[in-house]
Amino acid sequence: MYQYDEFDHAFVAARIAQFRDQVARRMSGELSEDEFKPLRLMNGVYLQLHAYMLRVAIPYGTLNAKQMRMLAHIARKWDKGYGHFTTRQNIQFNWPALTDIPDILEALASVEMHAIQTSGNCVRNVTTDHFAGVAADEIADPRAYAEILRQWSSLHPEFSFLPRKFKIAITGACEDRAAIQVHDIGLQLKRNADGETGFAVHVGGGQGRTPMVAKLLRDFLPERDLLSYVEAILRVYNFHGRRDNKYKARIKILVHETGIESLARDVEAEFGRLKQGPLALPQADIDAISAFFAAPDYRELPDETSLMQDADPLFRRWLRHNTHAHKRPGHAIVTVSLKPTGSAPGDATADQMETIADIAQQFSRGELRISHEQNVVLPHVEQRNLRKVYQLLDEAGLSTANAGLASDIIACPGLDYCALANARSIPVAQQLSQSLVTSGREERAGDIKIKISGCINACGHHHVGHIGILGVDRKGEEYYQLTLGGSADNNTAIGEIVGPGFSQGEIVGAVETVIDTYLDQRSSEQESFIETWRRIGQKPFREALYGPTA
Amino acid sequence: MKTITANRLDDGAVVWLSGAGWETSIAQAAVLSAPDAIDAGLQAAARAVANREVVEIAAIDVTLDQNRRPVPVRLRERIRAFGPTIPFASDAQQSLVA
Numbered sequence: 001m002y003q004y005d006e007f008d009h010a011f012v013a014a015r016i017a018q019f020r021d022q023v024a025r026r027m028s029g030e031l032s033e034d035e036f037k038p039l040r041l042m043n044g045v046y047l048q049l050h051a052y053m054l055r056v057a058i059p060y061g062t063l064n065a066k067q068m069r070m071l072a073h074i075a076r077k078w079d080k081g082y083g084h085f086t087t088r089q090n091i092q093f094n095w096p097a098l099t100d101i102p103d104i105l106e107a108l109a110s111v112e113m114h115a116i117q118t119s120g121n122c123v124r125n126v127t128t129d130h131f132a133g134v135a136a137d138e139i140a141d142p143r144a145y146a147e148i149l150r151q152w153s154s155l156h157p158e159f160s161f162l163p164r165k166f167k168i169a170i171t172g173a174c175e176d177r178a179a180i181q182v183h184d185i186g187l188q189l190k191r192n193a194d195g196e197t198g199f200a201v202h203v204g205g206g207q208g209r210t211p212m213v214a215k216l217l218r219d220f221l222p223e224r225d226l227l228s229y230v231e232a233i234l235r236v237y238n239f240h241g242r243r244d245n246k247y248k249a250r251i252k253i254l255v256h257e258t259g260i261e262s263l264a265r266d267v268e269a270e271f272g273r274l275k276q277g278p279l280a281l282p283q284a285d286i287d288a289i290s291a292f293f294a295a296p297d298y299r300e301l302p303d304e305t306s307l308m309q310d311a312d313p314l315f316r317r318w319l320r321h322n323t324h325a326h327k328r329p330g331h332a333i334v335t336v337s338l339k340p341t342g343s344a345p346g347d348a349t350a351d352q353m354e355t356i357a358d359i360a361q362q363f364s365r366g367e368l369r370i371s372h373e374q375n376v377v378l379p380h381v382e383q384r385n386l387r388k389v390y391q392l393l394d395e396a397g398l399s400t401a402n403a404g405l406a407s408d409i410i411a412c413p414g415l416d417y418c419a420l421a422n423a424r425s426i427p428v429a430q431q432l433s434q435s436l437v438t439s440g441r442e443e444r445a446g447d448i449k450i451k452i453s454g455c456i457n458a459c460g461h462h463h464v465g466h467i468g469i470l471g472v473d474r475k476g477e478e479y480y481q482l483t484l485g486g487s488a489d490n491n492t493a494i495g496e497i498v499g500p501g502f503s504q505g506e507i508v509g510a511v512e513t514v515i516d517t518y519l520d521q522r523s524s525e526q527e528s529f530i531e532t533w534r535r536i537g538q539k540p541f542r543e544a545l546y547g548p549t550a
Numbered sequence: 551m552k553t554i555t556a557n558r559l560d561d562g563a564v565v566w567l568s569g570a571g572w573e574t575s576i577a578q579a580a581v582l583s584a585p586d587a588i589d590a591g592l593q594a595a596a597r598a599v600a601n602r603e604v605v606e607i608a609a610i611d612v613t614l615d616q617n618r619r620p621v622p623v624r625l626r627e628r629i630r631a632f633g634p635t636i637p638f639a640s641d642a643q644q645s646l647v648a
Contacts (some may be wrong), residue, residue, distance in 0.1 A: 026559065026602075033605050047606060049630050051562035081640030097561035347639035415626060416634035424629075426636050476624060 001064055001367065002147050002292040004112045011154070012109045015116060019043050020102035027099065042122075042160075044115030045101055048419050054101055055118040056108060058089050060128040060146040060170075061370040062090030063113075065357040070111040072353035078104050083353070084417075085338060085346040087410060087461055088167075089127050089370045092120060094417055116154060121162045123153035123234070127169045129177045130371035133293055134333055134379045136325035139437055140189045140197055142172035144290040145226060146282065152227050159234050164249035166234070167206075170199075179372060179488035181205045181214040182464055184251045185233060190220065198222045203233060203263070204255030207458035208515065211494045212252040214470045215260040217267065223286060225271070227279040232270035236263065273312040281401045296365045297378055302331025304383040316389055318401035332386060334364075334373070335403040336393060342434040345411040346374030355396040363389050372461075375403065390438055403517035406441065406448040406515065407433035410461050414454030415478075416472060421454035423471025423478040423504075428452055431508050440513050448518075448529045449487070450511065464488035467514055468495040469507065478505040484514065484541055485533045498536055499546050510545055517544040552619050553579040553612050554591040555630070557603035564630050565604060567591055572604060576631040577619045581612060 019039070026036040040046075044055040056071070063071075071091055075083045078100050079093045086092055108114055113312030117124060126146040132140040143479070149168060153159065159166070159406075167377055170191040171178040180186030186202035205214030221229050237251045240258070310316055324333040336356055338344050343548045348356070356376055360368045363385045369377035381389055382385060393399040402408045409432060412418065414425030429452055436442040454473075462468035468483035479501040486495030502510045515529075521540055522532045553576065554567035564581035565572040573579060582588045588609055591597045595607040612620040622628045629635060 029602050033599070047562055047624070050564055050633065051557075080638050082638060084639075099560050136571055143586055344636055349640045351640075415629060416636055423627075424635060426634075430636065478625065 001060060002143075002289070008112070009109075012112075012114050012116075015114065016102060016105045016109055017045070023098060023102055026194070034367070040122070041099075041119040041507045042117070042216065043101075043105070044117065044118035045098070046419075048094070048417055050416075050417065051194050052101070053417070054096050054115060054117050056091050056093070056103060056113060057118050057125045057149055058090050058113070058370050059133070060126055060371070061130050062132075062143060063368050063370070065366045065368065067111045067446045068357035070107060070113070070362065072350040072357070074104055075350040075353065077398040079353045081348045082347055084344075084413060085348065085374050085376070086371050087374060087412070087459060088118075089372055090125055091370070092413070094413075095223040113445065114327070119165075120160075121154065121164050121166075122160050123162075123166045125370060126150055126153075126225060127167070127178055127183075129173055130369040130375075130377045131177060131324065131333055131379070132172060132369070132371075133295065134326055134331075135173045135175075135177075135329075136327050137174040138172050138327065139174070139191060140172045140295050141278050141290070142170040142178075142189055142241065143186070143293045144274035144286065145189070145199075145223070146170050146293070147188070147285070148226065149230065152279075153490050154475040161239060162234070162238055163243045164246060166251070169284045175492075176488075176490050176492075177371075178492060179461070179464065179492070182207055182211070182461075182488055183214065184237075185230065186214050186272050187226075192220050196222060199226065201229065201233075204260070206250050206252040207461060207490075208250070209247060209456040209458075209465045210250075210252065210256075211458070212254075215255060216262055217260065224281045224283070226277055226281060228274040228277065229267070229271050231279055232267045232274055232285050235270050236266045240266070251436055253302075260515065261299075296367075298328045298331060298380075299382065301328075301382060301384070304327050304386075307383065310387070312402065314399075314536060315387065316391055318399055319386065321401045321405060322403045323381075326380075330383050333358075334385050334386070334389060336376040336378060336398050337400040337402055337408060338375050338398075339382045339402060339408050339433065340397060340400045340419070341402075341407060341437045342430050345409050345429050348376070352396055352398060354400065355392065359389055359392050367480055368452075371493050373408065373462050375408070377420055380416065402437075402442070402448045404449075407443055407452055408449075409433060410451040410465070412447075412453050412455075412460035414452075414460075417456060418459075420457055421471065422473040423454050423480065425452045425454040425460055425469075425471060428469060428471070428504070428507055432511055435508050435512065438513070439512070441512060441519075444519055445515050445526060445527075448515065451486075462486075463489065463494050464492065466533070468509055469511070472501060474501070480504070480510075482507075482510055482514070482529050482545070485530070485539065487530055498538060498542050517541050551612050551620070552582050552583070552588050552591075552609045553622075554588075554609050555579075555608065555627070556595060556598070559602050559605050565581040567595055567598075572598065574610075576622070579612075579620050580612070581620050582590075582609075582612070619644050
């Protein structure tokens with residue numbers, strides 16, 4: 001993992017001192033609310049429905065056991081004993097007092113964490129594959145490049161007041177688990193014919209009220225040019241991006257309005273001016289950052305072949321769904337589901353965080369990941385320890401064997417917490433997971449991604465859910481619009497609205513109808529929901545939901 | 551009928567304007583009907599903003615329950631008044647592992 005140097009420590013300490021002073025000046029009246037609000041937002045502090053909310057950055061979703069324990073400590077000391085892991089691989093605390101936040105930031109800094117640029121019209125936390133560094137299908141570990149981008153973008157003077165927020169995602173694997181094509185910039189690590197490392201660069205993806213799949217801007221960008229090229233994109237966006245309408249200010253709108261060819265010409269021209277300058281990455285710098293992410297000293301172990309013969313069917317089910325292929329024999333990647341049946345997706349208590357930290361310390365080289373699907377990942381578990389890890393997770397209520405299944409639902413905080421939401425998300429997720437599990441549909445249906453957003457800002461990624469649910473306010477009543485066929489993988493697609501919305505009392509039944517239609521229509525048990533959707537299209541689902549004349 | 555609500559500046563808590571000041575329970579809120587009373591309430595709230603007691607003031611529509619206590623009309627405001635409609639994860643976890 002990356003470790004702060006003297007500069008980093010001083011940088012974060014200076015920022016905390018600055019914010020402590022800003023809070024004091026707000027409380028004394030020296031700063032008005034209008035003056036203070038953009039300052040607190042730049043430090044990740046929102047005012048939500050019930051209280052302030054602090055969003056803490058977990059850079060590219062990687063943290064260690066000590067950091068997880070600190071998050072637990074913060075939850076217990078300054079919040080209500082829990083935190084919410086988000087689709088941006090961050091964590092949010094829902095109840096801190098403004099006057100405590102400087103102390104919270106100091107506590108975070110003591111374990112090399114912060115909340116800088118978790119809000120505002122700047123480059124946000126760079127996200128990546130939650131299996132980075134350990135996935136069996138990986139070309140290169142994307143976290144070194146994410147860290148380079150983090151250092152470059154932190155308080156970047158030119159890009160601190162962009163037309164709108166800016167999100168970058170990187171994947172280093174063949175299978176895109178980081179949803180790169182729905183980000184402002186999506187980077188896909190690859191090697192060219194000469195074996196050189198570089199990136200395919202996608203630009204202009206995003207969700208929100210105008211969902212768009214990113215377009216390929218450059219097929220191969222050498223790694224040394226990463227910062228020069230990304231700076232060129234940001235510079236073109238900063239210059240040409242719209243500032244007259246916040247709903248048209250993201251780079252996806254610029255791409256849409258100017259066309260990818262025109263944007264590419266502008267970016268290449270700017271890149272031509274930048275590429276020989278100081279942003280060109282020396283190999284020594286790439287190597288120095290990459291060294292922080294070197295693989296641990298794995299033991300030479302054979303693959304365990306008898307695990308699936310274990311007598312415990314619940315353990316076998318957990319192995320099947322919550323463990324994943326590791327690049328090293330005898331090892332596994334473990335997903336710790338934060339989606340127990342009927343729970344709030346992504347929430348973890350302080351006790352659970354500490355349990356996970358303890359397990360990581362003992363069985364995963366002290367390392368953890370947060371996935372954009374709101375789960376925790378133990379990246380370095382020896383297969384011979386899986387039984388013990390499962391038992392410890394089970395004792396903490398964390399052994400739900402549903403990773404990738406229908407009850408592994410992404411949901412934003414929705415109207416229960418968020419000041420922007422129009423409808424509740426969490427209760428729908430809770431009812432759905434309860435219903436899908438007890439009815440047996442989850443077991444029969446296999447991999448289905450259900451994603452729920454409480455408003456059109458789409459923090460719950462509903463646009464790219466195989467089944468997407470968008471909460472809307474219709475004359476004071478919660479309604480839920482259903483979209484089908486979205487995906488955020490190598491074949492990224494925006495879901496199609498299937499018809500009129502459903503009331504709060506109807507939406508669970510509607511999703512069940514969709515799943516039943518899939519089960520009826522699939523060509524075999526091996527055909528997944530999304531494959532069936534792509535084969536048969538919307539009509540059978542629409543007719544099942546609204547009748548044959550629909 | 552309306553009540554005046556805001557968030558307390560120092561901790562963000564949802565508060566309601568009563569005759570005696572800002573309360574954390576909507577049951578204590580002053581229920582205002584006359585336009586002049588609502589204007590006066592908003593002016594008092596604006597002074598509280600200037601005095602750095604609260605932020606984000608609003609006059610919201612309410613009805614009265616059977617005990618004559620105010621209940622917000624909109625779901626959003628009911629959730630603000632009475633809290634999330636789901637248990638906190640820390641409470642829910644206790645029941646899951648019990």
